[in-house]
Amino acid sequence: MTVTETDPSESAAVPWGRVGALVGGQAAVQLGSFALLIAMNWTAVQLGGAGAVTLLMLAATVPRALMLVFGGALADVLGPRFVLLRTTAARAALLAFGAVVTATTQQLWPLVGIALLEGVLLGMAGPASGTLLPRFARGDQLARANSAYATVLRVAPVLGAPAGAWLITVGELWVAMLTAAATGVVWLGCLLFITRGFTRPARQAGGRSLVRRSGDGFRLLARYPRLRWMFVASLCLDMAFSWPVEVALPLLVHERGWGVGAVAMVLAAFSLGALASSALGAAFAHRIPVFFRLVVTGAGLAAGITVMALMGSPGALTAVAAGVGLMSGLNGPAIVTLYQQATPEGRMGAAMSTLALAGIGAAPLSIALFSSLSLVLGVERTWLLCGAVAAVSPVAAILALRARPPAGDPGGPPAGGDGTESPRPAPSAKDSSKALAVPPVPPVPPVPASDRDDRDDRDGVPPEAGSGRPVPTAPAPAGHPADTAGREPPPRGAPHPSGEPVPLPT
Numbered sequence: 039m040t041v042t043e044t045d046p047s048e049s050a051a052v053p054w055g056r057v058g059a060l061v062g063g064q065a066a067v068q069l070g071s072f073a074l075l076i077a078m079n080w081t082a083v084q085l086g087g088a089g090a091v092t093l094l095m096l097a098a099t100v101p102r103a104l105m106l107v108f109g110g111a112l113a114d115v116l117g118p119r120f121v122l123l124r125t126t127a128a129r130a131a132l133l134a135f136g137a138v139v140t141a142t143t144q145q146l147w148p149l150v151g152i153a154l155l156e157g158v159l160l161g162m163a164g165p166a167s168g169t170l171l172p173r174f175a176r177g178d179q180l181a182r183a184n185s186a187y188a189t190v191l192r193v194a195p196v197l198g199a200p201a202g203a204w205l206i207t208v209g210e211l212w213v214a215m216l217t218a219a220a221t222g223v224v225w226l227g228c229l230l231f232i233t234r235g236f237t238r239p240a241r242q243a244g245g246r247s248l249v250r251r252s253g254d255g256f257r258l259l260a261r262y263p264r265l266r267w268m269f270v271a272s273l274c275l276d277m278a279f280s281w282p283v284e285v286a287l288p289l290l291v292h293e294r295g296w297g298v299g300a301v302a303m304v305l306a307a308f309s310l311g312a313l314a315s316s317a318l319g320a321a322f323a324h325r326i327p328v329f330f331r332l333v334v335t336g337a338g339l340a341a342g343i344t345v346m347a348l349m350g351s352p353g354a355l356t357a358v359a360a361g362v363g364l365m366s367g368l369n370g371p372a373i374v375t376l377y378q379q380a381t382p383e384g385r386m387g388a389a390m391s392t393l394a395l396a397g398i399g400a401a402p403l404s405i406a407l408f409s410s411l412s413l414v415l416g417v418e419r420t421w422l423l424c425g426a427v428a429a430v431s432p433v434a435a436i437l438a439l440r441a442r443p444p445a446g447d448p449g450g451p452p453a454g455g456d457g458t459e460s461p462r463p464a465p466s467a468k469d470s471s472k473a474l475a476v477p478p479v480p481p482v483p484p485v486p487a488s489d490r491d492d493r494d495d496r497d498g499v500p501p502e503a504g505s506g507r508p509v510p511t512a513p514a515p516a517g518h519p520a521d522t523a524g525r526e527p528p529p530r531g532a533p534h535p536s537g538e539p540v541p542l543p544t
Contacts, residue, residue, distance in 0.1 A: 052179045056232050063228030065190045070221030072198025077206040077214035085146045098153040103398050105161025106391045111251035113166035113387025119233035125163040130222035133215050141212035168390030172378045178324030184371035185319030192313045255392035264380040267438035271431040272373050276400030278343055278428035281408035282421055289417045300352040304359045311363025319368055331372035336432035338365040344425030347418050
């Protein structure tokens with residue numbers, strides 16, 4: 039038997055055309071989504087004030103968070119193509135219908151209904167969307183692809199927010215809703231190309247129900263230490279970021295009398311820093327060690343968040359915010375990449391659902407927890423506490439890099455030299471002349487029938503089939519195929535009596 043070697047560049051080739059379509063399609067749909075978010079919130083303010091906005095946000099986020107759990111199971115059972123094509127088409131149709139409804143009525147209840155249904159569809163589609171990039175890229179190339187994806191996610195709110203404000207100014211809500219529906223159609227067209235050739239996973243007889251499988255993401259965290267520690271790293275950073283950015287920054291600026299312009303300047307500096315480092319990662323992530331992208335930047339984020347609370351001028355606070363953004367643009371994609379690489383095959387949907395749930399659930403939890411603490415500790419001390427929470431992330435990242443798959447687990451890929459889970463590279467084709475030739479093992483010479491009958495009669499064992507007497511077939515020993523003719527299985531590596539070779543142990 040001869041094993042032909044392949045070139046690793048061919049076996050690990052990345053279909054950048056599909057990756058580009060994925061990133062471009064997400065850019066379009068995210069721009070439309072953020073524009074719609076601004077337009078819907080502004081309309082809700084006009085219809086019912088702060089209470090209407092709160093109701094609208096709850097209608098959008100709570101169903102989405104709940105459906106993320108089922109969305110992961112759906113992606114693993116039905117496949118990403120089945121889930122994404124249907125949810126994306128349904129969302130585009132929903133928004134088109136919503137544009138007609140909002141053009142003919144000026145009430146809050148249609149907005150709440152549309153937000154609720156859209157949240158359900160987005161929750162179902164989220165984990166399936168997260169399984170796409172690992173299908174196209176492996177190892178360091180997956181880090182580049184995730185960085186490009188993160189760049190799009192950071193650009194979308196920067197461009198989508200003013201676009202939504204402009205749409206609501208020149209037209210009405212139905213214009214923004216129709217625009218979001220159009221971007222959804224663009225994303226649907228990209229998905230048709232991206233997922234071409236995808237097949238649905240094979241059905242397993244007697245498999246668990248969808249409700250039982252909805253908890254698979256948490257079971258993965260319990261079984262796989264690397265997934266568990268990466269989840270902790272991500273959750274701690276999300277917890278540490280949400281309250282300072284959304285609540286504490288305006289309060290801190292107001293306490294120090296800097297004016298509202300300082301808030302805009304700090305947020306812009308952070309966004310630009312994160313955008314720059316995400317773009318850098320899209321080009322050079324494969325050249326930056328994973329320890330730097332994951333641990334060093336995590337420590338830098340914790341230090342930056344802590345120092346921001348102590349800055350005495352708007353300029354210094356802005357400079358530190360830019361540095362925090364630079365670290366964030368490298369750290370976020372690194373967390374996602376290592377999490378995806380540590381996920382066992384066929385469970386990506388369940389794994390991504392828990393990671394997405396951490397991101398969505400961290401914001402309200404952070405705001406509720408740290409806002410309550412700030413009433414006792416004050417804004418600055420609570421901000422410093424957020425820095426301490428962020429410091430848990432690099433520690434968890436180190437533990438994740440040191441973790442190994444559970445004993446006896448067949449699905450975990452080997453750990454690469456940089457601590458990431460990466461597929462084992464194939465040998466180079468330059469040495470194809472040195473193909474691995476496995477010498478055939480000569481067959482065991484048969485025992486003459488006369489000797490065999492004499493031996494069997496001496497041992498008191500019935501002769502095998504062919505001597506005229508029936509032979510009961512014993513179960514084959516573990517590791518060997520059963521021999522239906524009643525003969526002993528041949529040695530491992532020797533030709534089987536049927537003519538098929540028995541594979542050598544690997």
